[in-house]
Each structure stands twice: as structure tokens, then as C-alpha cells.
Amino acid sequence: MITIWLVRHGQTAWNANGRFMGQTDIPLDETGLRQAEAVARRLRDRRPDAIYASDLQRAWQTAEAIQAAIAGAAHPAPPPELIPEPRLREMYFGEWQGLFYAEIQARYPAALAAWEADMLRSAPTGGETLIQLAGRVQAVYAEVAAAHPDGSVVLVAHGGALQALLCLALGLPVDRFWQLDLKNTSISELHLYPAGAILHRFNDTCHLEEQE
Numbered sequence: 001m002i003t004i005w006l007v008r009h010g011q012t013a014w015n016a017n018g019r020f021m022g023q024t025d026i027p028l029d030e031t032g033l034r035q036a037e038a039v040a041r042r043l044r045d046r047r048p049d050a051i052y053a054s055d056l057q058r059a060w061q062t063a064e065a066i067q068a069a070i071a072g073a074a075h076p077a078p079p080p081e082l083i084p085e086p087r088l089r090e091m092y093f094g095e096w097q098g099l100f101y102a103e104i105q106a107r108y109p110a111a112l113a114a115w116e117a118d119m120l121r122s123a124p125t126g127g128e129t130l131i132q133l134a135g136r137v138q139a140v141y142a143e144v145a146a147a148h149p150d151g152s153v154v155l156v157a158h159g160g161a162l163q164a165l166l167c168l169a170l171g172l173p174v175d176r177f178w179q180l181d182l183k184n185t186s187i188s189e190l191h192l193y194p195a196g197a198i199l200h201r202f203n204d205t206c207h208l209e210e211q212e
Helices: 013-017 030-043 057-072 101-107 109-117 130-147 159-170 174-179 206-211
Strands: 002-008 050-053 081-084 152-157 187-193 196-204
Touching: 002 030, 002 057, 002 130, 002 159, 030 057, 030 187, 030 206, 050 057, 057 081, 057 152, 101 109, 130 152, 130 159, 130 174, 152 159, 159 174, 159 187, 159 196
Parallel strands: 002 152, 050 081, 050 152
Antiparallel strands: 002 187, 187 196
């Protein structure tokens, strides 16, 4: 059995105000940094073989906090390696990045309507399709599973990328990914068996309760 902990990055200023972020490289805001420390404390006693993270700084900062917490825990084993994985980046929204939904409606009404009608094959203006996102996420998932038989790993990435990964792992239509709501620094836990994956935990943010 392989255990994969899926962690969404902490909050950014663009998350907070509702902008389409995509692959724009926005750092964590003050709330996001606190969230990263909270999820790091939650995972500090885990001993994953490795931590794979999107190389965008909001995910990378979250992963660094997790690695540091594990390194600081009393354990004879060395901390897990932190591995950059660009294929775990968020969907690329092209010209829509940095815009609010209402701005996209006003500037790109036809493209937005086409995208919302068929996210699999239609793309944001200058961006990528859901099929393209799913393809790169599927490749990472398969490679990580093959590299860590009977082990465990942490994947730190973005809402859309992780939602697509969960659909792929569980055999769900990937175009329903938007129905899986993942909060900032939520933990979801997959157990992988030869017969398929089992979701043992989903969108768990109990480590954030101390901040409320």
C-alpha cells in the first residue's frame, strides 16, 4: 500500500480577493504563512519518503514549512527530500490570470461560455484545457506511485491540480473536479492498492481551528 497526503497551499492575497491566479507566482500572505505553519505542525510526526511540491512559491513555501517541521521533530531518520515538480502547477489560465470573474465575463464572454460548457476541451484565452492539466497530473501520480512502493509521500500543490488528481485516482470523470472543494492547507489522504485507490480523508482543515 502507498499512502499519499495531498496538501493544498496556504492562502494568498489573490485567493482572499477572488482573482483567477493560475500559474501567476504569488507568495503566501500573512494568513497563508500561519496556515502553512499549522499544517506543518499537523504533519510533523509523519515520516514520508519524500515531499513533492509545485515550484510556484505559494506551494513551495507550504512544503518548506512541512519539511522544516518534520526535520525539527525528534526522530532518528533524516527529513524527507523536498522535490520540485512543475507538473503539479495550477491550471494555466492565460490572459485570464489576475482578473476577477466579472472582468472575464466582460472581456471574454464567448471564451468563458465555451470554457464553462466544456472545460475538458475548451481553454481559457491563451491557457490550457482540463485535458492538458489532467495529463500532466496523471503522469506525476503514476511516477510517484511507482517510485515509492509500500511507502508514503506528501504532494503539495494547488486546488485545481489536486482536485483533478483525486478524480483520476478515484475513477471519477475529471470534468467534475470543480465539485471537490479543497480549502487552503487542507489535507486529503489516499491509500493506493493494486485494485485502486481509497480516499481515507478529504479536505481536512482541523489544524486551522486554533486560528479561528
